[in-house]
Amino acid sequence: MAMEQELKALRVRIDDLDSKILDLISERARCAQEVAKVKMANLAEGEHPVFYRPEREAFVLKNIMERNKGPLGNEEMARLFREIMSTCLALEQPLHVAYLGPEGTFTQAAAIKHFGHAVVTKPMAAIDEVFREVVAGAVNFGVVPVENSTEGAVNNTLDSFLEHDLVICGEVELRIHHHLLVGKNTKQDHITRIYSHAQSLAQCRKWLDAHYPNVERIAVSSNADAAKRVQSEWNSAAIAGDMAASLYDLTILSEKIEDRPDNSTRFFIIGNQAVPPTGDDKTSIIVSIHNKPGILHDLLEPFRRNHIDLTRIETRPARSSKWSYVFFIDFKGHCSDPLIKAVLEDMGKGSIGLKVLGSYPQAVL
Numbered sequence: 001m002a003m004e005q006e007l008k009a010l011r012v013r014i015d016d017l018d019s020k021i022l023d024l025i026s027e028r029a030r031c032a033q034e035v036a037k038v039k040m041a042n043l044a045e046g047e048h049p050v051f052y053r054p055e056r057e058a059f060v061l062k063n064i065m066e067r068n069k070g071p072l073g074n075e076e077m078a079r080l081f082r083e084i085m086s087t088c089l090a091l092e093q094p095l096h097v098a099y100l101g102p103e104g105t106f107t108q109a110a111a112i113k114h115f116g117h118a119v120v121t122k123p124m125a126a127i128d129e130v131f132r133e134v135v136a137g138a139v140n141f142g143v144v145p146v147e148n149s150t151e152g153a154v155n156n157t158l159d160s161f162l163e164h165d166l167v168i169c170g171e172v173e174l175r176i177h178h179h180l181l182v183g184k185n186t187k188q189d190h191i192t193r194i195y196s197h198a199q200s201l202a203q204c205r206k207w208l209d210a211h212y213p214n215v216e217r218i219a220v221s222s223n224a225d226a227a228k229r230v231q232s233e234w235n236s237a238a239i240a241g242d243m244a245a246s247l248y249d250l251t252i253l254s255e256k257i258e259d260r261p262d263n264s265t266r267f268f269i270i271g272n273q274a275v276p277p278t279g280d281d282k283t284s285i286i287v288s289i290h291n292k293p294g295i296l297h298d299l300l301e302p303f304r305r306n307h308i309d310l311t312r313i314e315t316r317p318a319r320s321s322k323w324s325y326v327f328f329i330d331f332k333g334h335c336s337d338p339l340i341k342a343v344l345e346d347m348g349k350g351s352i353g354l355k356v357l358g359s360y361p362q363a364v365l
């Protein structure tokens with residue numbers, strides 16, 4: 001009886017707090033509606049309003065994480081605010097976001113992690129199609145994978161940047177946990193085929209060698225596609241993540257089978273909008289250079305001289321001529337910073353071409 005009384009009193013307090021939170025969230029949403037009105041009222045002739053402001057969102061989330069005193073962890077708290085902002089933005093403008101599908105891919109999970117659940121997500125069959133959908137203006141943004149901590153670059157994404165003129169507006173990092181999944185009719189000891197995306201098969205190579213050394217591994221276009229197949233196919237399993245498992249109603253035979261526990265994938269948000277600096281930004285560029293001795297050293301020297309932190313460098317064959325290359329370089333800093341501007345100018349002089357793909361806030365979550 002005493003416990004019942006105690007619980008009742010605590011629940012009264014919770015109801016009271018919920019009602020205060022409800023009022024505050026509604027007040028915040030009304031504020032966002034006012035923000036939209038101000039943005040609409042201050043447009044120059046022919047200008048389009050910019051509702052989504054990644055630099056402001058990064059500030060809000062970081063601020064919440066800094067001020068959070070617990071007991072909820074910083075990430076949990078930021079995720080709650082991510083969702084509040086997502087719904088507030090949807091009141092201003094519902095965002096449409098294309099991603100590398102089908103439904104249930106890690107790219108969809110990355111899109112939701114970045115924009116929250118209030119966005120309308122649209123699956124595309126290939127990375128290039130995500131780019132084309134954004135270029136065509138059919139969606140506001142696109143989400144594409146760019147690199148995995150175990151398997152390296154996603155070349156289709158890098159190549160698409162050579163063909164399309166889009167801006168990188170943000171990055172998302174996602175911990176990738178792979179599971180071995182089966183449909184209702186498949187037993188663990190009857191598996192004859194394992195489907196997944198080539199990158200996912202590679203990320204689980206050692207585990208597969210140890211547990212299913214003689215089972216055929218079949219690469220398909222995505223791990224969500226693998227999950228979809230095994231829903232109805234007997235004696236086959238898929239390697240995919242949580243979203244695909246629940247979407248296609250599969251049983252998890254083995255959890256977290258990736259070879260490296262810190263296995264993560266980085267995704268880019270692509271759009272048409274340049275993002276102002278936050279003080280904690282990254283910039284991505286493409287540079288093409290003449291092939292001559294010491295050229296790569298010369299290219300990178302200004303970064304060393306100016307203590308600019310290079311975070312990634314990737315090479316791809318140039319489309320223009322055989323045995324010539326382009327470099328994809330990411331570094332810390334924003335292209336509007338005078339120091340970065342000077343370095344890029346310096347680099348531009350020694351190269352055939354240099355293109356800034358975008359400056360964007362470093363991933364907060």
Ligand SMILES: O=C(O)C(=O)C[C@]1(C(=O)O)C=C[C@@H](O)C=C1
Nearest residue numbers: 032035051052053056085088089
């Ligand atoms: O500050 C703005 O510009 C807003 O539109 C408000 C708000 C928010 O809810 O905090 C909503 C969407 C933007 O992407 C950033 C922030």
